[in-house]
Amino acid sequence: MRFLCNTHSSISTCNNTTSSSSTSSPNPIKLTRFSYSSLHSATNAFSPRVLLGKGSHGAVYLAVLNNGSLIAAVKKPTSSVSETSKNEFNILSTIRSRRIVNLIGYAVDPDNNLLPIVQYMPNGSLYDYLHVNNKPLSLLTRVRFALQIAKAVRTLHNKSNPPVIHRDIKSSNVLIDERENARLSDFGLAIKGHVADVRVMSTPPAGTLGYLDPCYLAPGDLSTKIDVFSFGILLLEIISGRKAIDVEYSPPSIVDWALPLIKSGGCAGILDRRIRGRVDQTVVRELGLLAARCVRSTAEKRPPVTVIVDCLKKVYRRVKVEGFPVLGSLRRRVRRVERLEPSDVFDGSDWEESGMKVGPTRIRKKGSNVDNLTDDEITTRGRHSTVRSRSRSKSIGAFREIAKGEQLK
Missing domain, CATH: 3.30.200.20 (Phosphorylase Kinase; domain 1)
Known part of the structure; x- marks a missing residue:
């Protein structure tokens, strides 16, 4: 399989201006x-x-x-x-x-x-919070940031008409405002329009290596699910504190490192060790399973962003309760009772795309949904044999000249 990339690390996309018909809005912004x-x-x-x-x-x-x-x-x-x-x-x-x-x-x-x-966002980027600042983020803050980013993507996909596909979701494009809230930025590569639009279909692929959906190889592959894939990579980055691609680790790809752990039930192994305090392992497992579903190699099997938001809301409430000693103690007692019924343990079914309702009512199954995935579905193979640079990855536009097995230049 050949990746067609320009020799430059980043260029703008061609024919990416939005037509007047697709930018019309009933309430224009002043x-x-x-x-x-x-x-x-x-x-x-x-x-x-x-x-x-x-x-x-x-x-x-x-x-x-x-x-x-x-x-x-x-x-x-x-x-x-x-x-x-x-x-x-x-x-x-x-x-x-x-x-x-x-x-x-x-x-x-x-x-x-x-x-x-x-x-103006005075507190820098999420990339800085995860990889530059010495003080590690708490699990509660990480889940809150993930939820806020998912809400931003939901706004683009579901509340914009026609929908907007960002195409460059990554930690350096998430900025933190004065109230310590995450906001999605940099819409230079974004596309606004329906997938069937001729203009959209003629726009070449774009994104950032490490976050880029491997299914997105041609204009016809464009869909909102490429943003879901990038969000899944970002979620793994938030949970683990690892970069999307980091040559200091083996394997350098966060996907190739994290998914085997999640599939084998070792979700605790992907959690950033710098996080202090008591951590609910069920929360870590839920986050890992959600990330695994977002980066499935079959785009149609990835959850829609509305499901992602609902799942993260539930996780956030659970983590927030853990922060209060009395409520946390009560929850731990309830969990001890729940363990008597293994069928009620979280099994990842909240992220099925069949429209299951997210909430306390779950369809009981034996085993984990991720356990039922094949290696081809859950594992994204390494696409690049060598990554020389250790700096953060940059966006790329049209693809031309990087083949499988060649070094990035």
């Missing part, structure tokens, strides 16, 4: 157009001192606007990838949610490049 001169002044001439980050699609700067009353982030794209800014603007101008980084306004530079202005 946006402010800022003059380029005011933006130039607000960023101190785009000084490196206010640089928030730099990626393959351009740079992001801190801007103090409206005489200091508005603090925002300005995306300044490179001229070669200005289409991604237009695409992000077209999508964000029709969506507003507490779970995404919203568009505030825009400006146009002298070269006629669009500069989107979005909400």
Whole structure:
């Protein structure tokens, strides 16, 4: 099997602007157009001192606007990838949610490049929380972040008409706001439109190595389930504290490492050892099973995002109760009684796509759903023999020249 990738680590997608028919909204969002001169002044001439980050699609700067009353982030794209800014603007101008980084306004530079202005997130990215900061996140915070990200994806898939497919869900694209809530960002590679749309069908695959759905090899493979796969990788990353691809471990792929443990019943082995305090192993098992279903190699068998949200809500409530000594003690006593009836132990059936209701009522089965999966369904094989770079992975656009067995360059 051949992976067709460009020799560059990241490029913008082609023909990715959204047509007027797909961006129409019954309640248009009011946006402010800022003059380029005011933006130039607000960023101190785009000084490196206010640089928030730099990626393959351009740079992001801190801007103090409206005489200091508005603090925002300005995306300044490179001229070669200005289409991604237009695409992000077209999508964000029709969506507003507490779970995404919203568009505030825009400006146009002298070269006629669009500069989107979005909400400023002062606490960095989830990638920093997991892999840079010395203080490890509690299990409660990790589950809360996972739930908030799932809600963001639900907004894109189910509450937008036509739906939005993000195509680049990863920890560095999840930002943390001033209230320590997770928000999904960076819609440069996103697609808004129905899968049957001619424009959508002609858009080449895009994503980030390590998070990219292996089923997504051609435009015709596009569906909301590619976001579900990426979310499953991110969920494994949140649980374990490991990067999606990390050459310091063997195997370097988080999927190839975690799924055999989950399938064999060793879900406790995927939990980040830095997490302190008592951990409910049933919670870890539920999270592991959910992640395993999200990354199944057959896209149709992955759960819809609505089911993912419901499952994470249940897990979050359970973890939150554990944080209160009295309620936690009561729950542990109830669990001791529940152990007398093995058929009532969580078996992963909440994530069947047959529409089972998530809640205290469960269909009783013997064994785990993951135990019934074949190796082909639950295990995603390593797609790349060598990964040289140890830095975080970058988004890629069209695919061209990386074959199986070749090194990434």
